[in-house]
Amino acid sequence: MPDPATYRPRPGEIPVEPGVYRFRDPQGRVVYVGKAKSLRARLSNYFQDVSALHPRTLAMVTTAASVEWTTVATEVEALQLEYSWIKEFDPRFNVKYRDDKSYPYLAVTMGEDVPRVQVMRGAKRKGTRYFGPYTHAWAIRETVDLLLRVFPVRTCSAGVFKRAGQVGRPCLLGYIDKCSAPCVGRISVEEHRALAEDFCDFMGGQTARFVRGTEKQMKAAAAELDFERAARLRDDLGALQRALEKSAVVLPDATDADVFAIADDELEAAVQVFHVRGGRVRGQRGWVVEKVEDVALPELVEQLLLQVYGGESGEGVPREVLVPELPASSEADVEDWLSELRGSRVDLRVPQRGDKRALMDTVRRNASQALVLHKTRRAGDLTTRSQALADIQEALGLDEAPLRIECYDVSHIQGTDVVASMVVFEDGVAKKADYRKFNVRGDDGVDDTAAMREVLMRRFRRMRPDEQLQAPAVPGGGEVPAGIDPDTGRPRRFAYTPNLVVVDGGLPQVEAAARALADVGVVDVAVCGLAKRLEEVWLPGEPYPLVLPRTSQGLYLLQRVRDEAHRFAITHHRARRSKGMTASALDAVPGLGQTRRAALLKHFGSVKRLRAASVEEVAEVPGVGPATAAAVVAALADGRTDGGVVVNTATGEILE
Numbered sequence: 001m002p003d004p005a006t007y008r009p010r011p012g013e014i015p016v017e018p019g020v021y022r023f024r025d026p027q028g029r030v031v032y033v034g035k036a037k038s039l040r041a042r043l044s045n046y047f048q049d050v051s052a053l054h055p056r057t058l059a060m061v062t063t064a065a066s067v068e069w070t071t072v073a074t075e076v077e078a079l080q081l082e083y084s085w086i087k088e089f090d091p092r093f094n095v096k097y098r099d100d101k102s103y104p105y106l107a108v109t110m111g112e113d114v115p116r117v118q119v120m121r122g123a124k125r126k127g128t129r130y131f132g133p134y135t136h137a138w139a140i141r142e143t144v145d146l147l148l149r150v151f152p153v154r155t156c157s158a159g160v161f162k163r164a165g166q167v168g169r170p171c172l173l174g175y176i177d178k179c180s181a182p183c184v185g186r187i188s189v190e191e192h193r194a195l196a197e198d199f200c201d202f203m204g205g206q207t208a209r210f211v212r213g214t215e216k217q218m219k220a221a222a223a224e225l226d227f228e229r230a231a232r233l234r235d236d237l238g239a240l241q242r243a244l245e246k247s248a249v250v251l252p253d254a255t256d257a258d259v260f261a262i263a264d265d266e267l268e269a270a271v272q273v274f275h276v277r278g279g280r281v282r283g284q285r286g287w288v289v290e291k292v293e294d295v296a297l298p299e300l301v302e303q304l305l306l307q308v309y310g311g312e313s314g315e316g317v318p319r320e321v322l323v324p325e326l327p328a329s330s331e332a333d334v335e336d337w338l339s340e341l342r343g344s345r346v347d348l349r350v351p352q353r354g355d356k357r358a359l360m361d362t363v364r365r366n367a368s369q370a371l372v373l374h375k376t377r378r379a380g381d382l383t384t385r386s387q388a389l390a391d392i393q394e395a396l397g398l399d400e401a402p403l404r405i406e407c408y409d410v411s412h413i414q415g416t417d418v419v420a421s422m423v424v425f426e427d428g429v430a431k432k433a434d435y436r437k438f439n440v441r442g443d444d445g446v447d448d449t450a451a452m453r454e455v456l457m458r459r460f461r462r463m464r465p466d467e468q469l470q471a472p473a474v475p476g477g478g479e480v481p482a483g484i485d486p487d488t489g490r491p492r493r494f495a496y497t498p499n500l501v502v503v504d505g506g507l508p509q510v511e512a513a514a515r516a517l518a519d520v521g522v523v524d525v526a527v528c529g530l531a532k533r534l535e536e537v538w539l540p541g542e543p544y545p546l547v548l549p550r551t552s553q554g555l556y557l558l559q560r561v562r563d564e565a566h567r568f569a570i571t572h573h574r575a576r577r578s579k580g581m582t583a584s585a586l587d588a589v590p591g592l593g594q595t596r597r598a599a600l601l602k603h604f605g606s607v608k609r610l611r612a613a614s615v616e617e618v619a620e621v622p623g624v625g626p627a628t629a630a631a632v633v634a635a636l637a638d639g640r641t642d643g644g645v646v647v648n649t650a651t652g653e654i655l656e
Contacts, residue, residue, distance in 0.1 A: 003062070004046065004047055004050065004062065004064075004194060005047070005059075006065075007064070007066045007067060008047045008066055009043070009067065011040065011044070013070075014039050014040040014043050014044075014069070015039050015040060015071050016038050016039065016040045016041070017039065017071045017072075018035070018036065018037050018038065018039070018071070018072055018074065018075055018077075018078050019035070019036065019039045019069050019070055019071040019072050019078060020033065020034070020035045020036075020069065020070050020072065020078055020081045020082050020085060021033070021034055021035075021036070021039060021042070021043060021067060021068065021069040021070075022067070022068050022085065022089070022091075023060065023061070023064035023066070023091075023093075024064060024065060024066045024067075024068070025063055025064055025065055025068050026065040027087075027496055027497075030085070030089035030091050030494070030592035031063055031064055031092050031093050032058060032060050032064065032090050032091050032092075032093040032094060033085045033086050033089065033091050033094055034081065034082070034084055035078040035081070035082040035329075036078075037075060039069050039071065043067065043069070045088050046061050046067075047061075050062075053205060053246070056093075058095040059093075060445065063093070063626045069463040074143060074333070074360045075329055075330060075333045076333050076336055076337050076340075077339055079302075079306060079329065079334070081335070082306065083306040083307070083310040083311075086306070086307070087310065089644035093472045094267070094303075104119050104121050104137040104140055105119070105120050105121070105124075105130045105131065105132040105140075106120075106130070106140045106143070106203065107119070107120035107125075107128050107129065107130050107131075108118065108128065108129045108131075108153070108199060108200055108203075109125075109127065109128050110127060110129050110193075110196065110197075110200070111125075111126065111127020111128060112127075112156055113189060114161065114182050114183075114189055114191070115153065115154065115193060115194055115196035116153070116154050116155060116156070116161075116198065117144055117148075117153045117154070117155050117196075117268075119140050119141065122464055129200050130316075131204070131282060131283075135311060145178075146239045146240075146242055147199065147202065147203075147239065147240075148178040148179070149177075149178065149196055149216055149235065149236055149239045150210070150214070150236045150239055150240055151196075151198055151199040151202065152173075152177060152180040152195070152608065153179070153180070153192070153195055153199050154177050154179055154180075154182060154183075154192065154198050155169055155173065155179065156173070156179070156183075158527075158563055161183050162183075163274040164181075164183040165183045165184065168184055168187070169184065170183060170184050174569075180192055180195060180330055184627040188257070198210070202240075203282075204277060204278070206278070207240070207278060208222070210240060211237065211240055211241070212426070214236050214237045214240060217233050218230050218234055218237060221233060221415060233381070236469075245652065254277055255319075255320060255356075256276065256277050256278065256318040256319045256320065257318050257319065257320035257321065257322055257356070258273055258274070258275055258276070258303065258308075258318050258320075258321050258365070259273065259274045259276060259322045259356070259359055259360055259363050260272070260273045260301070260322065260323045260324065260367070261273075261324055261360060261363035261364035261365055261367045262297060262300055262301070262304075262324055262364075263364065263367040263368040263370070263371045263656060264289070264297070264300070264371070265371070268288060268371065268374070269288070269289040269300060269371070270286065270287070270288055270289070270367045270368070270370040270371035270374055270610075271288075271289065271300075271304060271306070271367060272284070272285070272286050272363050272364075272366040272367040273285050273286075273363070274359065274362075274363050275318075276318075276359075277318070281603055284366075286366075286367075286370050287304075288370070288374045296328070297324065297325045298325050298326060298327055298328040298330045299327075301323050301324065301325055301327045301328075302327035302329055302334065302528045303525060305321070305323075305327060305334060305338070305461045309338060309341060310479075312347075317338055317341050317342040317344060317346060318346075318438050319342075319344075319345075319347065320346070320347045320348075320349075321338065321346060321347070321348045321349075322349065322350070322351050322356060322359075322452060323348065323349075323350060324349070324350065324360070324364070324413065325350060326349075326350060326363055327348075330445075334348055335347070345640055359429065367512070372426075378398045384428075384553055385427065385428035385429070385557075386428075387554075388428055388553035388554050388556060388557035389401040389402060389403070389427075389428055389551050389554070389555040389557070390554075391548070391552050391554025391555070392500070392552075392554040392557065392558065395546055395548055395552075395617045396500070396526055396528060396537075396539070396546075398499070398500070398526055400499070400500075401499075402499035402526070403426060403427055403499055404424065404425070404426050404496065404497075404498045404499050404500075405424070405425045405426075405498060405499065405500045405501075405502060405561055406422055406423070406424050406498040406500070406501050406502070406503070407422070407423050407500070407501075407503070407504070407561040407562055407564070407565040408421065408422055408455060408456065408504065408513070408565060408567040409421050409503075409504040409562070409566050409568070409569040409574070410439075410440070410448050410451045410504075410569065411569040412451070412454070412573065413425075413567075413573075417576050418440035418571060419437065419438060419439055419440060419569060419572045419573045420437075420438040420440055420451060420452070420455040420569060420570035421435070421436070421438070421565050421567070421568040421572060422435065422436040422437075422438070422439060422455075422459065423435050423561065423564045423568055424498075425557075425560075425561050425564075428557055429462050430564060434458075434496075434554055435568060437568075437572045438455045438483035439502070439576070440454055440455065441454065448505060448508070448509060449508050449509055449511075449512040450512070451518045452503060452505070452509050452512045452513055452516070453512045453513070453515060454503070454516075456512075456513050456516035456517060456554075457516045457519060457520055460516065460517055460520045460522050460525075461520050497522075497524075497525060498525060499525070499527070500524065500526045500527075500528065501513060501517070501525055501526070501527045501528075502524065502527075502528055502529065502530060502558060502561055502562060502565075503527070503528075503529045503530075504530065504532070504562050504565055504566055505529050505530075505531060505538075506528070506531040506538050506545075507529070507530055507538045507545075508535070508541050509529050510527060510528065510529035510538045510539065511540055511541075513527050513529070513540070514541075515525050527539070527540055528558075530558050530562045531545070532562075534547075535548075535555065535559065537555075537558065577619065589628075589631050589632050590631060591628060591631065592628060592631070592632065595623070596621075596623050596624055596628070599621055599622065599623055599624070600618070600621055600624065600632070603621045607636070610632070610636065611636040611637070613633070615629045615630050615633050616629075616634070618632050618633060
């Protein structure tokens with residue numbers, strides 16, 4: 001365990017200016033990122049007597065092995081740099097706001113020529129308007145179904161839209177008047193875009209305009225004795241009102257605000273936010289926070305605002321942000337940052353009375369309930385993972401629990417297209433960012449043991465002491481560890497050593513893995529194998545396997561790791577095999593490279609049209625001469641690829 005005194009900078013080396021600092025562990029991973037008005041005053045707090053530190057702060061400084069910093073001009077710049085580093089390095093000791101679920105949004109793809117309304121999850125895309133988040137996807141679909149009567153915007157996929165245009169008939173929604181059918185020209189692209197903009201305005205809170213307009217048209221149609229049109233408008237008005245009833249009015253002054261509340265204890269905190277647009281709650285969202293350091297409520301609020309709005313476009317920031325306490329940094333600095341994101345003034349404050357205070361209390365009750373629910377679910381999960389790691393440590397006789405486990409599996413069909421996978425579990429949880437795929441070169445043969453040996457040697461050669469790079473000095477004291485790229489500050493590939501290597505297989509695979517590690521000089525990594533048939537655990541040099549109890553949490557974890565490696569290997573093998581089996585119909589043409597092949601397909605649009613072209617027409621494509629054109633026509637006329645674009649080059653079977 002590192003001693004903070006070994007990497008403590010001299011007091012005169014630390015600047016007094018504002019800035020952002022990073023703590024790194026012995027392997028070079030960033031474990032904590034923070035900011036300060038005065039770097040010297042803030043960092044001095046970490047290097048006081050360790051007995052005076054909070055337990056979680058003590059855990060951080062004893063995990064770290066170096067500290068570095070960057071000075072900035074203002075606190076606003078420090079806020080932005082801190083957010084970007086937290087997002088880039090994902091430090092384990094920073095406050096992490098994790099969604100308690102994946103929230104769906106109602107999205108309108110205004111970046112497309114013909115906008116589409118759909119349900120979306122995940123990262124936001126440029127050129128798309130988002131509304132929500134909603135608690136359930138079915139709630140979005142109910143709302144959209146009501147509004148399509150008034151705003152018949154396209155909801156179909158690109159394939160359905162293109163096919164309808166080709167056959168000249170709209171889909172079912174077009175026939176029942178829930179789509180304006182721009183695919184067949186019922187309305188123009190410009191008219192459909194205006195319809196989509198009206199839909200966005202209604203969802204954005206401009207509801208009264210559309211309700212009044214529809215009601216006025218209904219009365220006018222009735223006065224003209226056009227009762228059929230009046231009846232349709234009456235039904236449209238009912239649809240609008242039912243859509244509005246789904247979001248209750250909470251602020252009568254049509255306020256646009258995000259209302260945050262936090263419920264916390266010593267270890268964790270739950271955050272809830274209500275997104276209020278036009279005085280109505282348009283969405284609700286929740287996070288849970290692991291308070292690794294002793295973080296006060298103002299610091300939680302500051303980190304919350306950074307992570308919620310740091311990746312947002314300007315339209316995602318409302319006019320008001322209501323919080324339970326003002327952030328730890330200057331209120332004016334955070335307001336300036338939010339205002340810069342929005343492009344207009346943002347009011348950041350704590351509501352003291354009235355409707356907004358009552359709404360804050362409602363949000364706080366939701367946060368309290370979310371914290372209770374999270375702790376109920378989390379307790380069993382943490383206990384299970386800790387027990388699983390302890391079981392593995394005891395069964396394999398390890399000095400410490402295997403916090404990082406790497407598992408390898410080989411996949412092939414009768415020695416062809418040999419591939420391998422590496423999956424990583426940290427603290428009993430899959431870390432997919434560290435997964436790796438291998439294409440086995442076959443220098444040592446193609447059987448499982450040779451492939452396993454090759455893959456492990458390729459992975460662990462990077463860990464040999466004679467290949468470690470000289471660590472350059474960095475500002476703020478200390479050196480960049482060998483596993484860190486000094487230019488980017490990010491870990492090099494395969495930079496971290498696992499505590500345990502698991503291979504999918506029995507004694508032969510385990511022995512091959514042990515020899516590979518010995519050949520590259522790695523002696524401090526445990527190796528075991530898990531055989532599928534009887535779920536036996538094999539150790540190198542042992543004639544008999546370990547048989548863990550069927551109820552062992554350690555066995556369950558090893559099975560999950562092994563099964564994930566097998567799944568990842570199979571997926572990679574299928575992709576590689578499919579790529580090798582399929583080829584364009586033009587691949588058989590001698591002398592036709594990728595550039596000219598792409599030019600031919602772009603010019604004619606498909607192989608079918610190219611097959612119908614003459615030699616002279618093919619020769620008109622830039623870069624294609626008469627001889628190549630003749631070869632193309634001859635290759636496509638041999639009948640082997642009739643009716644398809646992609647074929648199996650070995651059997652001639654049409655694949656697409």
